[in-house]
Amino acid sequence: MVNVKVEFLGGLDAIFGKQRVHKIKMDKEDPVTVGDLIDHIVSTMINNPNDVSIFIEDDSIRPGIITLINDTDWELEGEKDYILEDGDIISFTSTLHGG
Amino acid sequence: MSFTAPSDPVNKPTKVKVSQLCELCHSRKALIRRPKNLSKLCKQCFCLVFETEIHNTIVANNLFQRGEKVAVGASGGKDSTVLAHMLKLLNDRYDYGIEIVLLSIDEGIIGYRDDSLATVKRNQQQYGLPLEIFSFKDLYDWTMDEIVSVAGIRNSCTYCGVFRRQSLDRGAAKLGISHVVTGHNADDMAETVLMNILRGDVARLEKSTAIITQSSGSPIKRSKPFKYSYQKEIVLYAHYMKLDYFSTECTYAPEAFRGTAREYMKNLEAVRPSCIIDIIQSGENLALKAKKSNARKRVVKFVDGNRCARCGYLSSNNICKACMLLEGLEKSRAQVAIENDTSADGAALKLRALEKLSF
Numbered sequence: 356m357v358n359v360k361v362e363f364l365g366g367l368d369a370i371f372g373k374q375r376v377h378k379i380k381m382d383k384e385d386p387v388t389v390g391d392l393i394d395h396i397v398s399t400m401i402n403n404p405n406d407v408s409i410f411i412e413d414d415s416i417r418p419g420i421i422t423l424i425n426d427t428d429w430e431l432e433g434e435k436d437y438i439l440e441d442g443d444i445i446s447f448t449s450t451l452h453g454g
Numbered sequence: 455m456s457f458t459a460p461s462d463p464v465n466k467p468t469k470v471k472v473s474q475l476c477e478l479c480h481s482r483k484a485l486i487r488r489p490k491n492l493s494k495l496c497k498q499c500f501c502l503v504f505e506t507e508i509h510n511t512i513v514a515n516n517l518f519q520r521g522e523k524v525a526v527g528a529s530g531g532k533d534s535t536v537l538a539h540m541l542k543l544l545n546d547r548y549d550y551g552i553e554i555v556l557l558s559i560d561e562g563i564i565g566y567r568d569d570s571l572a573t574v575k576r577n578q579q580q581y582g583l584p585l586e587i588f589s590f591k592d593l594y595d596w597t598m599d600e601i602v603s604v605a606g607i608r609n610s611c612t613y614c615g616v617f618r619r620q621s622l623d624r625g626a627a628k629l630g631i632s633h634v635v636t637g638h639n640a641d642d643m644a645e646t647v648l649m650n651i652l653r654g655d656v657a658r659l660e661k662s663t664a665i666i667t668q669s670s671g672s673p674i675k676r677s678k679p680f681k682y683s684y685q686k687e688i689v690l691y692a693h694y695m696k697l698d699y700f701s702t703e704c705t706y707a708p709e710a711f712r713g714t715a716r717e718y719m720k721n722l723e724a725v726r727p728s729c730i731i732d733i734i735q736s737g738e739n740l741a742l743k744a745k746k747s748n749a750r751k752r753v754v755k756f757v758d759g760n761r762c763a764r765c766g767y768l769s770s771n772n773i774c775k776a777c778m779l780l781e782g783l784e785k786s787r788a789q790v791a792i793e794n795d796t797s798a799d800g801a802a803l804k805l806r807a808l809e810k811l812s813f
Binding site: 448 | 458460461462463464465467474483484485486487494497532685686689690693694701702716717720721723724
């Protein structure tokens, strides 16, 4: 079980009730990965099913959304396989919204 | 609406492997991998390298002259916010000797532009730069909300695009500024190159990668210091520097058409991140063989620096596009002209709400 903070930035908050910061408790047994977190977000936090495609494409985060784990690009942390620790901050920032 | 900065990480990296270190300072953990060349950098090195690259672009292309007054086209969005911050920073650091003014256009879209202008006003305070706002209402006597109520939501981007482009020039001219800087980035430019190739738009293709554009006869020149800057790096830079930007999609942007070319580019970038800079490079080196007979015809037909017979704005035709659109609009207004009519205000929001209704 881990407690993490998730932030939706760059306009992504629009599909999460306009709330940028979410505290999330993952009840799953350790280890909990970022992949588990994403599944949790998709299944419980996106209210409108049509919005899922804004966040997910081909079973991963949509290209154009920057995923940071404690300010580090998730590409450098093993992407979905990263094992979450208490207090980690995961942020998703859209680069696709208006310029 | 106020600004909340992204949170700083609380968990500090404990055991950092040598392979995870920044390739420049070799002392801090690398946080990003640059899409341009895949080098892994820490936060501090990335910000410095990013700033320096833009400085190099500015110097190599001789963008600014000492004593010049420069208007930054500021929408409150990420690109223009980073641009305003960056120009202020570089002007102080390298002493370009330019005077920077934020220039915003208020299209009159309630629920969108009023919020983003609030961001620009905060930027004005944060960076200590003067701000000038020109509105469609003042310049054309139409707000976008009114235009949409007459012309429909489908055509909104056509009107907005034509009027906004002119407005920036008109605004700058009124302020006595002859140089407008915009936040167009590498992604935008690569997208334009791709679209011009797909459309076979030969005339635009050669000009589309120019960093400075100026028509002969126009006193206003435009430049794009972010020409080689990746959207991703601009957003990361804004994130690390905790810059305050506005990121809501325009209420009129028809979602179905939103950036097919952009989507394609993002998928390309996922496979090979350097593709964006590669496309720009290709665009720059593309030289079209001049067709002599055609070229002569064009000189007769199209004179650069031609002016609109009505408003005097630069135009390739007798009447400029904006005046033509306005004429069409005025015809429709006769039917709906009511004193102090506010029915069009916030039309975008209402339409949005209606679209979401289900029974």
